Amino acid sequence: MTKSMTDVICPFCGTLCDDLEISLSDDGKKILDVYNACAIGAEKFLHSQAKDRITRPRLQQADGTWKEISYDEAAEYAAQMLSKAKKPIMYGWSSTNCEAQSVGHEIAEMVGACVDNTAAVCHGTTLIAVQDIGLPSCTLGEIKNRADRVIFWGCNPAHAHPRHMSRYSWVPRGFFTGKGHKSRKLVVVDPRVTDTAKLADIHLQIEQGRDYELLNALRVALNEEWLPDTVAGIPKEKIREVAEVLKSGRFGIIFFGMGVTQTLSKNHNIDEAIALTKHLNEFTKYSIMPMRGHYNVTGSGEVLAWQFGFPYSVDLTRGFARYNPGDTSTIDLLSRGEADAVFVIASDPGAHFPISCVRQISKLPSVCIDPHMTPTAGVCKLHVPVAFVGVETGGNAYRMDNVPIDMRKVVDAPEGMLTDEEFLTKIRDRVKKLKGAA
Amino acid sequence: MSEYIIKNGHVFDPVQGIKGDKSDVAIKDGKIVKDTEVSSKAKVIDAKGKTVMAGAVEVHAHIAGPKVNMGRIYRPEDKLFTYTPKKGNLRMGGGFSIPTTFKTGYEYAKMGYTTCMEAAMPPLFSRHTHEEMRDTPIIDEGAYPVFGNNWFVMEYLKNNEIENTAAYCAWLLRATKGYAIKLVNPGGTEAWGWGLNCLTIHDPVPYFDITPAQIIKGLIDANERLGLPHSIHIHPNSLGTPGNYTITLDTLKLAEGVKAKNKFGREQVMHLTHTQFHSYGGENWGNFESKAKEVMDYVNKNKNITIDTGNVTLDETTTMTADGPFEHHLTELNHLKWANIDVELETGSGLVPYIYSPNISVCAIQWSIGLELALMAKDPMRCFITTDHPNAGPFIRYPRIMKWLMSDKARQDQLKAFKNSDKVIAASTLASLDKEMSLYEIAMMTRAGPAKSLGLSNMYGGLKPGMDADVVVYDLNPDKIGDPEEIEKAFSLASHVFKTGVEVVKNGEVVNNGNKRTLWVNAKVQENAQVMRDINEKFLKYYSVKQANYESLGHHFVPNPYAIEVDAT
Structure with a gap:
């Protein structure tokens, strides 16, 4: 059995x-x-069960081959690198638990690093908009139990968050939504006919990059004021119809993704989406929620916020925390050539950053902590494989609606492998000694 | 552990009735002991000409959890010019109205506060709250889970099922590692799920068909059936609305005739929090006025009620409350950024920054009301100083409030300084109250009183041998207080603070991260199959997490627990 x-x-x-x-x-x-x-x-x-898994830290040699070293040697390398650097970057954090993030922040505080998470290339713009105008939101269970209007704007959960619609947002039968998806109107705003859009009651096939205009037009329609014949490729009659659909709901939710946060207008799109949500609250009840990507990117923002006061792009190099995205954010630090060491954990900037930044990483002393062999690991000097968080070790993570869930350990990691938290603790203790001696 | 003897200080201790007499306080193994029990090795602290009190107890502040952190996330501007760098073993910290966790612990300790209660923990977010409390050094902390809009509670109380309500409360306290039963705008926040509200205690909750009055009364009964250390802790309906004092009085009357049943020495059955926000007269913001006298007359007569003040401190701050509809109302009023977090089956919350400007009459009148309440309290053991941090002002302003309470001159100076001074003076009786509170009364309002109300009078709030060695020395000579500013200065930076026998503050500087504990209440009830089945069903059908993934457990969340056992079987 x-x-x-x-x-x-x-x-x-x-x-x-x-x-x-x-x-x-x-x-x-x-x-x-x-x-x-x-x-x-x-x-x-x-x-995680793969036979060819890398189980020991490896240093990249001049000829591109890898030399296996022990975790202690790897911790020594990382500790020396961070302690010597004037402006090290400690980037990632989104696919590990809050325990590891906390230990990492202690290191960052001691060495004076720039700490940043993957929001920098995803929902960082959302956070800037939230700092402008706020965020009326709710937990996912509220949507399951109450929502009769669901809007997916610039996101495609059918592929990116495959169980989102069935667990929380469209299909489930909740307390006040006994008919499941039949009790909900689904509106999808996307220039493409995605698999999510195919399910929609209304698909607004918007002109690419015109989100701000359409969000704004919906607000104009709510006020029943003048509209041009088309906005963002959508006829005004359609806009008025959608505004009416939104207004007539009892509880609505706007989910949004990369399609609005990282396209033309960036944070201003989100400003307008939040303003629309706030506006709809004058008629009925509405919430808005970013579709966060990595399973614990939300947690990284939370831990950074309660420990340093800012959710991402935190610069600790001056001995106190500064926050100024564009100045203290990782891509900008790399592209201006300001950073002198790169420490990546639980994310893959090598696959997602501009090539000029990836090239910069490859030139610098660099460490990548990741269970997988990734493009980032490929350009770093040191690759440290670790146990899979959520599979081989537990730990706390925050869902996209900020609900904390304690993950479980399912199986042991391969013999002798460390977790993120254990490896970071080794580095922390070593840095403490190095800094204490200095 | 180290031994200390604090010599020749002016001791103020309501527990032993010491009113400023010169006396010695001895510390050994984390406890207060008789001065004969410490050895000759005990380190001597010379407190000559200084004030000695027990560590202060915070009864109500929003210092950890999802809405507090939302405040930190969405207000980077709150950190401007506030950062203190890392130093030795101490972490860096910043923030004014919503400081980082480390700074929160350090700032409380510097003022001589050694125990704090987080005022509203959404049960689904208990892990978040505990993670933040873990990172808040020095101070012992507990958190009140919110029950006033909980679907279980409303369904049970609709049928007047007190026993089931009590069993559910005990289960939730255990699952969330919570301390007390908190109610916030009972029924109103559930109504906010539909954009509605309950404005009086008789407004029915949509769908659930129960009134706030039934919820409040039922939870009082459940609380006393369990015999919890604290009473229900209530933020009533219609916070912050002109004319709301009648709703406050209606709420208080629900406690009439109920006697406290518990083994912790607690005498009240209802704690009314941030009373300032609930003591308003007038019909609109134009003819807004104080009704502190009406509220305090009632509170003074009824011994089964305790209150805290919720003093406005005239600062820019961040309001945050589980009263979701109120925050929406506030953003419509001041048009500042609004955050809202509705929580499935349980509660909600909202945030809006707010500027209590001395140039605005309403803010100045609010300031007057908070002080009136404290000055009118006949029994300072039942009226505690708070700012409902950060709602009426940040907690770092406590020393300033003490100054205002202890000096009529300081109050009159402030009253005269308001832009609309005449209007402000006419709207309350503050100008005519010349009472000046004594240090003994301050000790009652900030130490012995809250400790007793929380059912923790055996540990905190006094200097009797056997109690926890939470001791504070302030550089304030009670015989020679000249300028009222001296009061604020002394209470801001204590000379010495001991937390369970460890010296954590010396000459106004934090020197040790202490041994923080998390207080929670483990109430045992008879096995209740129906409640367990109901819990099971709600998780299967309506929660977005599994029941097995709900409880706050383990070292990461509660690294140093202090469980208070209650046997209600």
């Missing part, structure tokens, strides 16, 4: 599903199958 484990939390996306079931071999050491998860989530668990 195989063993099974229930209520497992999926460490993939910000949906942070906590209802996975996992069947294990008799000795509890091997994952056999994963139930309830989406294809990506299941793969995350099964992938």
Whole structure:
């Protein structure tokens, strides 16, 4: 008989599903199958079982080959690098637990680093908009129980957050939404006919990059004022119709993603989306929520905020925290050539940053802590593989609606492998000594 | 552990009735002991010409959890010019109205506060609240989970099922590692789920068909059935609305005739919080006036009620409350940025920055009301100083409030300095109250009183041998207080602060991160199959998390727990 484990939390996306079931071999050491998860989530668990997994830290040699070293040597390398650097970057944090983030922040404080998470290339613009105008929001259960108007704007949960619609936002039958998706009107705003858009009652196929205009036009329509014949490629009659649909709901929610945060107008798009939400609250009840990507990018923002007061792009080099995205943000530091060491953990800037920044990383003393061999690991001097958080170690993570969920350990990591938290603790203790001696 | 003896200070201790007499306080193994019990090795602290009190107890402040952190996230401007760098073992910290966790612990300690209660913890976010409390050094902390808009509570109380309500409360306190039963705008925040509100205690809650009065009364009964250390802790309906004092009185009357049942020495059955926001007369902001006298007359007569003040401090601050509809009302009023966090099945909350300007009559009248309440209190053991941090002002202003309470001159100077001085003076009786509170009364309002109200009088709030060695020495000579500014200065930076026997502050500087504990209440009730089944069902159908993933457990969340056991079987 195989063993099974229930209520497992999926460490993939910000949906942070906590209802996975996992069947294990008799000795509890091997994952056999994963139930309830989406294809990506299941793969995350099964992938950890790969036979060819890298299990020891490796230093990149001049000829591009890798030399295996011990965790202690790796910690020494990282500690020396961080202690010597004048302006080191400590970037990532979004695919690890809050425990590791906390230890990392202690190191950052001691060495005076610039701490940043993946919001820098995702919802950082959202955070700037929130700082401008606020954020009326709610937990995902509120949407499940109450929402009868659901708007997906510039996001495609059918692919990016595969179980979002079935667990929280469109399908589920909640307390006041007994008919499931039949009790909800789904509006999707996307220039493409995505798989999410195909499900919509109304799909607004907006002209690319015209989100601000359409958001603004909806507000004009709410006030029943003059509109031009078309806005962002949408006829005014349609805009008035959608405004009426939004207004007539009892509880509405706007979800938005990269399609509005990282396109033309950036944070101003989100300003307007939040203003629209606030405006709708004059008629009925509305909330708005960013579709956060990494499973714990939200947690990184939370921990940074309670420890330093800012959610991302925090510069500690002066001995106190400064926050000025554009100045203290990782891409800008790299492209201006200001950073003199790069420490990456639990994310993959190598695959997502502009190539000029990736090139810059490759020129600098650099460490990448990641269970996988990633493009980032490929350009860093030191690659430290660690246990999979949420699979081989537990720890706290924050869902996209800021709800904290304590992840579970399912199986042991391969013999001798450390977790993020354990490895960071080694670095911290070493840095303490180095800094104490100085 | 170290031994200390604090010699020749003017001791103010309501627990032993010491009113400024010169006396010695001895500390050994984290406890207060008789001065004969310490050895000759005890370190001597010379407190000659200084004031000695127990560590202060904060009964109501928003210092940890989702809405506090939302405040930090969405107000980078709050950090401007406030940062203190890392120093030795102390962490860096910044922020004014919503300081970072480390700064929160340090700032409280510097003022001599050693125990604090987080005033509103959304149960679903208990882990977040505990993570922040873990990172708040020195001070012992507990958190009140909110119950006033909870679906279980409303469904049980609709049928007057007190026993089930009590069993559910005990379960939730355990699951969230919570301390007391908190109510915020009972029924109103659930109504806010639909953009509505409950403005009086008789407005029915949409769908649930129950009134705030039933919720409040039912939770008082459940609380006393369990015999919890603290009473229900209530933020009533219609906060911050002109004319709301009648709703406050209606709420208070629900406690009439109920006697406290517990083994912790608590005498009240209802704690009314931030009373200043609930003591308003007038019909609109134009003819807004104080009704502090009406509210305090009632409170003074009824011994089963305690209150805290919620003093406005005339600062720019960040309001945050589980009263979701109120924050929406406020953003419509001042047009500053609004955040809202509705929480499934349980509660909600909102935030709006606010500027209490001395140039605006309403703000100045609010300031007057807070002080009136404290000055009119006949029994300072039942009226505690708070700012409802950060709602009426940041907690770092406590020393200033003490100055205003202790000096009529300081109050008159401020009254005269207001832009619309005449209007402000006419709207309250503050100008005619010449009472000046004594240090003994301050000790009652900030130490012994709140400790007793929380059911913690055996540990905190006094200097009797056997109590926790939370001791503060202030550089203030009670015989020679000249300028009222001396009061504020002395209370801002204590000379010495001991937390459970560890010296954490010396000459106004934090020197040790202490041994912080998390206080929570473990109430045991008889097994209740129906409640367990209901919990199971709600998680299956309506929560967005599994029941198995709900509880705050383990070292990461509650690294140093102090559980208070209650047997209600």
